[in-house]
Amino acid sequence: MRISDLPYPDPGDPDVRSGFRFLVWLWRAQAGGQLKSLxxxxxQMGAVASFPVVVGMAVEGAAAGSGERLAAVGALVMALGLAVMVGDTMLHRTAVTNWITAAxxxxQLLARRTSELGAALTRRVAAGEVVAVSTGDIEKIGWFVESVSRFGAALLSTIGVCTALTVYEPLLGGVVTLGVVVLVLAVLPLLPPATRRADVQRAKxxxxxxxxxDTVAGLRVLRGIGGEELFLDRYRQxxxxxxxxxxxxxxxxxxxxxxxxxxxxxxxxxxxxTGTRMAVDGRVGVGELVTVYGAVTFLLFPLRxxxxxxxxYSFSKPSARRAARVLALRRQTGESPAGGTGGVREPHGDLYDPASGLLVPAGALTAVVCGDPDAAGRLAERLGGHGAGSVPGEPSVLLGGVPLDGLPLATARTAVLVQDKDPVLLSGTLEELLDVPSSGAVPPRRALEAAQCGDVLDALARASAEPGGDPMRARITERGRSLSGGQRQRLALARSLVADPQVLVLDEPTSAVDSHTEARIAGALRRVRAGRTTVVFSSSPLLLDRADRVAFVxxxxxxxxxxxxxxxxxxxAYRAVVTRDTGGTADTTGAPGTAGADEAPGDGPVAAEAPVPHRHEQMEETA
Incomplete structure (x- = not known):
């Protein structure tokens, strides 16, 4: 595998039973590159280890006054120098390649698992752990995987040199071999404490x-409540x-x-x-002593x-353990996580959740009212199959009688699209933002109009650096931070409308817009999604009155x-949630909402649709 071939067509199915097994799997996955590095x-090390022998020959040749021997030694030095140069260059090349390709x-494995689990990932693993694995940990894992081949070369070279010294001069060779063993064994007891300290460091x-x-993500809120210094002190600590x-x-x-x-x-x-004593006694020559001393000096290099x-290994062990823990998370389905539809036809029909008993008729606009916003978010994710496996034993949501958890991920997400209450806008132009896989039935201009994005287009046109101010070519900053909360929410809604999925699930899609804009969005949403299944989680009377059917959870x-x-x-109880009556004892007699009950939903005046307005002219978030 070469760096130019990245990314991998298929990164493989890792062994995530433990961090060590994961490291072994990574090494085996690039065994070809590891063998080249070895x-x-x-x-390289064999050529370096041969230099002491050549130097000893040179000393003996000089002592004997042999010019021919010195010339031969010179040729050997040049050959060994060339071997060291080639070996070192190629070792560095293959080692870096192994490091980068392993990382x-x-x-790729982490990106695939994150894409598969979606919003369920951060409920099962802390967001900071995911960030740590995908940044610093992959570098440490790549470092260890790459260093194994160099360690193998050093180990073989050390064994070869010790064996050759023992054969060449048994006494000195025995001293060197014993010393090397003591060097290795002396360090082993110190490695577990070093590993434990590295674990603590990585956890912190x-x-x-x-x-x-979390601080960066909530910086705008922190500024609003004056909490920057509090969180800054926490981060300092x-x-x-x-x-x-x-x-x-x-x-x-x-x-x-x-x-x-x-x-x-x-x-x-x-x-x-020992060598000096032997040389004085005449048991070894000066050249042999120089050879042994040079070999010992070489051994210091592989020992390093x-x-x-x-x-x-001590640094990569906790990193590999964290990576294995994240990669072990699975979407409960028998299909390949990254696979396509695999010939499976997209199901059609009613959407039904056995756990809550929620039935969403096909082709209708259904509103869902929950007293708990968190419960609404979890239910919205379940309807999309995105929370699969987060609650063991929980039955799968059915679309047309087909379990969403049993479908390939691509098929499930094509059938059902979930827009949560805090949608993310990626950086790029507005045109790129709306360039999503779609049926083509809802063009971007129509979707923007339905989402009431006229003021957003005007603002983007004024901010555009191009002549003419084309808002579609205006750039949107990361996560849409240059836009207000309501503007981000409406652009996300327009993106969802362009996608035009069979089932669209919207979690509080108008919570950050004013009531007048919300009323226009409610009417446009009904028109654009006509004949398609739409689920809206909201407690706003302006949206609820436009729905064909309302379910109270x-x-x-x-x-x-x-x-x-x-x-x-x-x-x-429903009236208490919608009217914000925490006592839940509102009187039904003469309730304004009951007047004109014979009218079809959405036909009556908006101002008389609810006993208490959903918001008192709630304005868009501007900070």
């Missing part, structure tokens, strides 16, 4: 990242905890470094002392790689159904 590493594979960093993400944890971890690695340096120095002293792979189940005016007259 081969180039062996060439890219993890990133994840919490700090989550706090920072969290960041200081991360700093202290990082220092605590660094101290352990400093101790490991110190142990390595001390033991390596003792090994060199032992070899020099042993420490690096240990450090890489209480304690997670449908308590009553009917028209808005019918429910006002006969359901005190």
């Amino acid at each position: 081969a180039w590493g062996i060439l 890219a594979r993890v990133q 960093a994840g919490r700090a990242t989550e706090l920072a993400a 969290a960041s200081q905890e991360v700093r202290r944890a990082a220092v605590h971890t660094a101290r352990m690695w400093s101790l490991i470094d110190a142990v390595q340096v001390v033991l390596q120095g003792l090994l060199l002293l032992s070899v020099v002392w 790689l042993f420490q690096e792979v240990a450090m890489a 209480r304690d997670g189940a449908v308590a009553a159904t009917g028209t808005h005016r019918d429910l006002l007259a006969r359901e005190p």
Whole structure:
């Protein structure tokens, strides 16, 4: 796999039973690149390890006064230098490739799982953990996966050098081999504490990242209540905890470094002392002593790689564990998460939720009233199949009698589109925002008109840098932060109308607009979605009176159904929610909403449709 070939056509199905198994799976997934890196590493380290032998030959040749031997040694040095240069260059190339491709594979897997789970992801895993995995963790995972091949080359080179020294000079070779074993074993007891400290550091960093993400996302609200300093102090405290944890971890690695340096120095002293005594006694020649000393000096290089792979594993272990935990989350369906429709036909018919008893007739505009906004959001996600698997044992929503959880994800999302109460607008032009997969039945201009986006278009035209001020080419900043809450909400509604799904689920689509605009949106929504199934979660009388059918959900189940005016007259609890009467004891006698009950929904005057207005001229959010 080359970097130019990224992204992967299919990143594969990872082994997420544990963090270690996930790392092993990543290594095996790019075994070809790992073997190339191993081969180039062996060439590079083998050439470097051969230099002491050549230097020993040079010393012996000089002592013997042999010019031919010195010339041969010079040729060998040039050949070894060329081998080191090629091996080092290609090792670096393959190692970086392995690092980047492993990180890219993890990133693709995370993106696929995030896309599959949708809004259910952040209910099952903290948002800060997802951010930490998709940013810093993938780099550490790639580092360890890449370093394994270099560690393999270092291990084979070390074994080869120790074996050759033992054969070449048994006593000195035995001292070197024993010293290397002591060096490795001395560090092993220090690795678990270092790993635990790294775990604590990464956990604190994840919490700090989550706090920072939440603070940035709610900055406008924090400014409104003067809470910037409070959250800034919290982030300062969290960041200081991360700093202290990082220092605590660094101290352990400093101790490991110190142990390595001390033991390596003792090994060199032992070899020099033993070799000198043997040279004085005439048991070894000067060239042989130089060869052994040079080989010991070389061994310090692979030993440093042993420490690096240990450090890489200690840092990547918690990262791999977090990644495996996120990737283990599944949408409960027998189909491939990223697969297409797979020949499955899109179902048609009524939408039914067995858990709540909510029935949405096909082709009708159905309004759903919930006393709890959070319960409304969860039910809206269930209707789209986006919350699949979040509640074990919960029955699947049915569309035309077909379980949404059993459909391929692409098919389910094509059939049912859910727009939540806080829709996200991606950065780009308005034209790009509305360029979504659609049936083509609702052009962008018609959708913008239905969503009452005239003032938004005017504002974008004035802000456009192009001559003529074409609002469709005006850029929208990230998450639409340059727009008011009502403008973002209406643009999101226009995008949903352009998509023109078979079933459109809207969660409080007009909560941030004034009542006059809301009334016009309600009428336009009914016209644009004629013949299509539309579900609106709202307690606004302006929307409820336009609905063909209203379902009142209480304690997670449908308590009553009917028209808005019918429910006002006969359901005190429904009337309490719609009129904001917390006591729930509003009198039905002579209620203004019961007048003209023989009129079809939406035909009567808006001002007389509810006993108490949904808002007293609520204006759009401007801050």
